[in-house]
Amino acid sequence: EAQVTQNPRYLITVTGKKLTVTCSQNMNHEYMSWYRQDPGLGLRQIYYSMNVEVTDKGDVPEGYKVSRKEKRNFPLILESPSPNQTSLYFCASSLSRTNTEAFFGQGTRLTVV
Amino acid sequence: DAKTTQPTSMDCAEGRAANLPCNHSTISGNEYVYWYRQIHSQGPQYIIHGLKNNETNEMASLIITEDRKSSTLILPHATLRDTAVYYCISGGTSYGKLTFGQGTILTVHP
Numbered sequence: 070e071a072q073v074t075q076n077p078r079y080l081i082t083v084t085g086k087k088l089t090v091t092c093s094q095n096m097n098h099e100y101m102s103w104y105r106q107d108p109g110l111g112l113r114q115i116y117y118s119m120n121v122e123v124t125d126k127g128d129v130p131e132g133y134k135v136s137r138k139e140k141r142n143f144p145l146i147l148e149s150p151s152p153n154q155t156s157l158y159f160c161a162s163s164l165s166r167t168n169t170e171a172f173f174g175q176g177t178r179l180t181v182v
Numbered sequence: 183d184a185k186t187t188q189p190t191s192m193d194c195a196e197g198r199a200a201n202l203p204c205n206h207s208t209i210s211g212n213e214y215v216y217w218y219r220q221i222h223s224q225g226p227q228y229i230i231h232g233l234k235n236n237e238t239n240e241m242a243s244l245i246i247t248e249d250r251k252s253s254t255l256i257l258p259h260a261t262l263r264d265t266a267v268y269y270c271i272s273g274g275t276s277y278g279k280l281t282f283g284q285g286t287i288l289t290v291h292p
Contacts, residue, residue: 102279102280111283111285112282127279159225161280171218171226172228173225173227174225175225176224
């Protein structure tokens with residue numbers, strides 16, 4: 070089954086404690102992205118990756134890092150989480166840059182206290 | 183990417199067709215119209231997309247006006263499980279980026 074898998078689904082952490090949210094897709098997609106969703110602000114792109122070792126900033130990259138060492142994995146790293154990063158996070162993948170049939174993970178609800 | 187305008191909310195009776203409008207008056211000739219939906223904080227789900235012609239798949243139909251300034255997503259027989267936020271996205275994509283607006287909250291009533 071084609072899918073994008075995020076882990077964990079829920080996470081409560083404390084300010085400053087480094088964390089990683091994993092994302093994996095099994096469709097051999099080139100493009101992967103991370104979004105955050107906040108009430109009243111909708112879905113906003115954090116980072117994207119066009120292929121292995123190729124990543125770039127989206128609209129709200131501050132406080133986040135990503136890596137793309139393998140095609141299937143695109144982890145989101147919060148080196149020093151802060152309460153304003155409390156949000157619902159989604160990973161997405163698509164076949165190519167011009168193909169907007171994106172597949173989304175089930176989301177990770179992060180709370181930073 | 184072209185900006186889209188959708189009604190904030192709509193209601194539909196179960197079993198009836200749900201017609202969700204979207205205005206994209208600034209769309210350019212090579213930009214597509216895409217529809218996604220999001221059910222209760224789950225990941226957005228692709229529904230359908232089109233350029234000029236009307237499109238139909240197992241989930242929905244997409245009707246695009248001749249001038250391409252607006253479109254309508256049709257769910258032919260809405261069910262309670264179709265209650266969701268529906269997003270209309272027009273334009274090309276920049277490196278896989280999807281620019282979501284606020285969408286339409288569709289509520290399907292028994």
